[in-house]
Amino acid sequence: xxxxxxxxxxxxxxxxxxxxxxxxxxxxxxxxxxxxxxxxxxxxxxxxxxxxxxxxxxxxxxxxxxxxxxxxxxxxxxxxxxxxxxxxxxxxxxxxxxxxxxxxxxxxxxxxxxxxxxxxxxxxxxxxxxxxxxxxxxxxxxxxxxxxxxxxxxxxxxxxxxxxxxxxxxxxxxxxxxxxxxxxxxxxxxxxxxxxxxxxxxxxxxxxxxxxxxxxxxxxxxxxxxxxxxxxxxxxxxxxxxxxxxxxxxxxxxxxxxxxxxxxxxxxxxxxxxxxxxxxxxxxxxxxxxxxxxxxxxxxxxxxxxxxxxxxxxxxxxxxxxxxxxxxxxxxxxxxxxxxxxxxxxxxxxxxxxxxxxxxxxxxxxxxxxxxxxxxxxxxxxxxxxxxxxxxxxxxxxxxxxxxxxxxxxxxxxxxxxxxxxxxxxxxxxxxxxxxxxxxxxxxxxxxxxxxxxxxxxxxxxxxxxxxxxxxxxxxxxxxxxxxxxxxxxxxxxxxxxxxxxxxxxxxxxxxxxxxxxxxxxxxxxxxx
Amino acid sequence: xxxxxxxxxxxxxxxxxxxxxxxxxxxxxxxxxxxxxxxxxxxxxxxxxxxxxxxxxxxxxxxxxxxxxxxxxxxxxxxxxxxxxxxxxxxxxxxxxxxxxxxxxxxxxxxxxxxxxxxxxxxxxxxxxxxxxxxxxxxxxxxxxxxxxxxxxxxxxxxxxxxxxxxxxxxxxxxxxxxxxxxxxxxxxxxxxxxxxxxxxxxxxxxxxxxxxx
Numbered sequence: 001x002x003x004x005x006x007x008x009x010x011x012x013x014x015x016x017x018x019x020x021x022x023x024x025x026x027x028x029x030x031x032x033x034x035x036x037x038x039x040x041x042x043x044x045x046x047x048x049x050x051x052x053x054x055x056x057x058x059x060x061x062x063x064x065x066x067x068x069x070x071x072x073x074x075x076x077x078x079x080x081x082x083x084x085x086x087x088x089x090x091x092x093x094x095x096x097x098x099x100x101x102x103x104x105x106x107x108x109x110x111x112x113x114x115x116x117x118x119x120x121x122x123x124x125x126x127x128x129x130x131x132x133x134x135x136x137x138x139x140x141x142x143x144x145x146x147x148x149x150x151x152x153x154x155x156x157x158x159x160x161x162x163x164x165x166x167x168x169x170x171x172x173x174x175x176x177x178x179x180x181x182x183x184x185x186x187x188x189x190x191x192x193x194x195x196x197x198x199x200x201x202x203x204x205x206x207x208x209x210x211x212x213x214x215x216x217x218x219x220x221x222x223x224x225x226x227x228x229x230x231x232x233x234x235x236x237x238x239x240x241x242x243x244x245x246x247x248x249x250x251x252x253x254x255x256x257x258x259x260x261x262x263x264x265x266x267x268x269x270x271x272x273x274x275x276x277x278x279x280x281x282x283x284x285x286x287x288x289x290x291x292x293x294x295x296x297x298x299x300x301x302x303x304x305x306x307x308x309x310x311x312x313x314x315x316x317x318x319x320x321x322x323x324x325x326x327x328x329x330x331x332x333x334x335x336x337x338x339x340x341x342x343x344x345x346x347x348x349x350x351x352x353x354x355x356x357x358x359x360x361x362x363x364x365x366x367x368x369x370x371x372x373x374x375x376x377x378x379x380x381x382x383x384x385x386x387x388x389x390x391x392x393x394x395x396x397x398x399x400x401x402x403x404x405x406x407x408x409x410x411x412x413x414x415x416x417x418x419x420x421x422x423x424x425x426x427x428x429x430x431x432x433x434x435x436x437x438x439x440x441x442x443x444x445x446x447x448x449x450x451x452x453x454x455x456x457x458x459x460x461x462x463x464x465x466x467x468x469x470x471x472x473x474x475x476x477x478x479x480x481x482x483x484x485x486x487x488x489x490x491x492x493x494x495x496x497x498x499x500x501x502x503x504x505x506x507x508x509x510x511x512x513x514x515x516x517x518x519x520x521x522x523x524x525x526x527x528x529x
Numbered sequence: 530x531x532x533x534x535x536x537x538x539x540x541x542x543x544x545x546x547x548x549x550x551x552x553x554x555x556x557x558x559x560x561x562x563x564x565x566x567x568x569x570x571x572x573x574x575x576x577x578x579x580x581x582x583x584x585x586x587x588x589x590x591x592x593x594x595x596x597x598x599x600x601x602x603x604x605x606x607x608x609x610x611x612x613x614x615x616x617x618x619x620x621x622x623x624x625x626x627x628x629x630x631x632x633x634x635x636x637x638x639x640x641x642x643x644x645x646x647x648x649x650x651x652x653x654x655x656x657x658x659x660x661x662x663x664x665x666x667x668x669x670x671x672x673x674x675x676x677x678x679x680x681x682x683x684x685x686x687x688x689x690x691x692x693x694x695x696x697x698x699x700x701x702x703x704x705x706x707x708x709x710x711x712x713x714x715x716x717x718x719x720x721x722x723x724x725x726x727x728x729x730x731x732x733x734x735x736x737x738x739x740x741x742x743x
Contacts, residue, residue: 263598
């Protein structure tokens with residue numbers, strides 16, 4: 001399916017580039033979560049090319065409505081393309097209409113849109129480069145994001161029926177207090193961006209956030225989310241799908257969800273801070289020691305992470321780049337990389353201050369000034385700097401976090417029946433939804449539990465086992481052979497251990513439950529005696 | 530004395546989401562009002578120098594996120610506070626009723642040395658809005674809250690408008706004065722251990738072992 005040229009290029013990249021573990025891990029994690037997603041064929045999103053060809057791709061560039069583009073800016077004068085008036089902007093638009101910069105890029109995006117899963121798997125090095133160095137062409141952004149969220153081996157990309165169902169089912173009886181809070185925040189999402197002042201945008205964001213608060217009662221609404229939902233909605237342009245994206249993000253990375261949950265927020269942020277500091281110290285020890293000698297990192301790190309670094313950026317194209325980094329390598333990793341990048345970018349400034357200057361340093365890091373002149377050179381930041389670290393530094397983050405959170409949950413479950421209960425209520429909603437679409441009850445239930453509690457390796461292994469005894473295997477993936485027997489076995493042991501832990505938790509939940517029918521259901525699953 | 534560093538006073542502004550904490554701070558420090566402030570996430574701060582009783586102080590005002598769940602992050606931000614401003618919105622009764630929980634949470638998280646007499650101040654913001662939108666019988670409710678001797682909020686109260694710049698200056702001058710007192714009190718107790726910090730100002734606090742630093 002690939003042209004010779006791009007394969008050759010991939011090979012040459014593989015020879016020089018570092019690992020792509022994070023990218024592939026994240027790919028598998030998402031493909032696995034999306035495995036059982038049913039699809040709805042009738043699609044209300046405009047401009048979705050089902051079988052994109054090169055000609056189709058070029059059409060996307062030439063037919064794109066540049067007069068509505070409020071995120072991308074002219075390369076020369078940096079003003080937004082919508083309402084462009086100067087010659088440099090028109091020239092830039094003309095150039096954009098011709099399609100992606102090079103034939104290779106054109107090849108890559110055609111392949112990506114046709115089958116993103118296979119493309120990332122076959123061309124991991126080029127993928128990293130395309131996303132981080134060149135950046136996703138803004139004309140393709142909505143589609144590329146959508147595919148990254150829905151990515152799966154079967155290459156289905158309609159909005160899943162379950163998403164539509166949840167969205168409409170939870171779209172009522174909003175919690176008054178929560179919707180009041182959201183309303184107060186809506187107009188101050190990105191107050192200087194016209195898109196976010198439009199009544200239609202405000203209404204959409206209100207609906208998405210209210211539905212999410214209804215759906216995920218434990219999290220509800222958290223102020224930082226607005227920047228994420230706002231950025232997503234501006235690109236995706238569809239309420240249902242933005243909501244679905246939120247659900248997927250939180251489901252994929254429970255540790256990312258925890259930073260917004262009352263009661264888990266502080267512990268999770270602290271755990272993130274410790275992990276982050278250990279990475280920071282490995283990457284640049286002198287800067288780390290200098291900064292921590294007179295500053296409390298949590299003052300700015302909390303703000304950065306609770307807003308996914310999206311709150312004080314120079315413009316929304318930067319926001320898109322941040323989201324793309326997170327959509328390809330994971331949200332915690334993305335947050336860490338951007339944060340680390342920002343600290344290193346500001347190294348000279350930070351080193352020039354010392355004890356007594358905390359104020360200046362905090363002011364700088366809490367506000368837009370920390371981004372410096374990145375706007376003029378996004379490639380050096382997202383491409384060179386963020387790609388310069390070995391993936392190994394960032395792998396295994398979620399495993400540690402999950403186990404520490406899990407301990408907390410256990411502690412909480414002894415004292416707080418309510419929170420335990422709501423946790424399980426959420427689980428049952430999810431597993432019921434999956435039940436609807438698939439008959440393999442027992443396995444699926446295990447799977448949906450593991451997606452909440454376990455780390456990614458186990459989950460993907462688990463589903464691999466499910467898959468191999470299931471119907472049509474997508475044998476082309478090529479990753480199956482890469483598991484050696486011994487690693488397979490040790491991972492299997494992990495899964496067994498984890499299942500035991502989950503049974504233990506379920507049993508505990510069973511004892512605390514009051515809902516008799518749910519209790520009976522759980523009782524049937526685990527041998528309660 | 531001239532070479533001495535200005536006294537730094539740390540003030541924490543608390544209160545429900547949307548009562549106007551950021552606007553109050555911006556009005557006081559930058560003399561401007563805008564509808565364009567982003568929601569505060571975590572915390573942010575601004576600093577302003579002012580003269581209180583012939584002494585120049587630097588007031589560092591910490592603006593915090595108003596959503597209740599962010600209270601758990603207070604440990605990181607409240608440390609070393611000299612005064613705490615509790616804000617409510619005169620059109621929002623819930624924000625008034627929540628004042629005492631903001632106060633309690635502050636005391637829990639900040640770990641101040643004198644929780645009994647730590648300086649708090651109450652600001653009711655948005656008095657520029659139409660009378661009809663204000664909390665009905667506000668004065669009575671306020672009296673109930675402030676005069677209740679059992680755990681009540683018996684603190685100085687200011688009604689302000691960050692939008693029209695009414696009373697903001699006065700309120701923060703009082704904040705600065707109270708913070709300064711608290712700082713001197715803390716300074717005095719610190720002096721017992723740290724001799725470098727002696728200062729003419731706290732001589733009147735009977736601190737027997739305070740020798741002259743010069």
